[in-house]
Amino acid sequence: MKNEELFKREQEKWISKISLKNNFELADIHMVAGIDIAYWTEGKVDYGVCCIVVIDYITKQIIEEVEYWGKIDVPYISGYLAFRxxxxxxxxxxxxxxxPDLYMFDGNGYLHYRNMGIATHASFYLNKPTIGVAKSYLKIKDTDFQMPKNEMGDFTYIEVDGDVYGAVLRTRKDVKPIFISCGNWIDLETSIKITLHFVEKNSRLPITTRYADLATHASRRKYTQ
Known part of the structure; x- marks a missing residue:
């Protein structure tokens, strides 16, 4: 059986277990982790580094940073990046x-062809609520999105066949929006609220995934020198 068929079966077994409802109280969220991955190739071998930055929800100070790098054995297949x-x-x-009480991913969650982006897929292994924060739009079934107003906090829903997959969120005025989706065990309203909570003046991205993104780029430079 081909990898794609195996991956599809694996994701399909989780789909019915996705919950777009909060399984927590916001007051119980104390530590939020941002996760990102960077890749590079040496010869014919692919490598990747995952960086996790944990931030205090109230003070927004970094609590902990870790990284792990290694060889990538899973081939890239569109729609199945989570397995990689x-x-x-x-x-x-x-x-x-x-x-961490919650994980935020540089990538999608429910906003995915099978509603199983990395934020959703990983939730079943992390056993924690998750949020997908994407910098670009993953177009599904030729569905375009409506641009939100040029006001901080304004957003529009992304609907596919009548189902809300995520939201286009304007985190700052005069900057491009980002794309928010539930990962698991959280609703979209709370996902947007938490994302905006971590947005600061120098970036359209929440500091959780922004710091993780910066860390992966620094790590990749370190390992490829």
Missing amino acids: ELPLIMEATKKLQCK
Whole structure:
């Protein structure tokens, strides 16, 4: 059986278990982790590094940073990126001394062809609520999105066949929007609220995934020198 068929079966077994409802109280969220991955190739071998940055929800100070890098054994298949990323993510989480209450991913969650982007897929292994924060739009079934107003906090829903897959969120005035989707065990309204909570003046991205993104680029430079 081809990898694509195996991956599809694996995702399909989780789909019915996705919950777009909060399984927590916002007051119980103390530590939020941002996750990102960067790749590079040496010869014919692909490598990747996963960086996790854990931030205090109230003070917005960094609590902990970890990374894990290694060879990538899973080939890239469109729509199944989670299988390529998950091994690195799980190894990186093993290094954490703290226990994040929620994870935010540089990528999609429910906003995915099968509603199983990395934020959703990984949730079943992390056993924590997750949010997908994407910098670009993953177009599904030729569905375009409506641009939100040029006001901080304004958003529009992304609907596919009558189902809300995510939101286009304007995090700052006069900057491009980002694309928010539930990962698992959280609703879209809360996902947007938490994302906006972590947005600061110098970026359209929440500091959770922004710091993780910066860390992966620094790590990749370190390992490719």
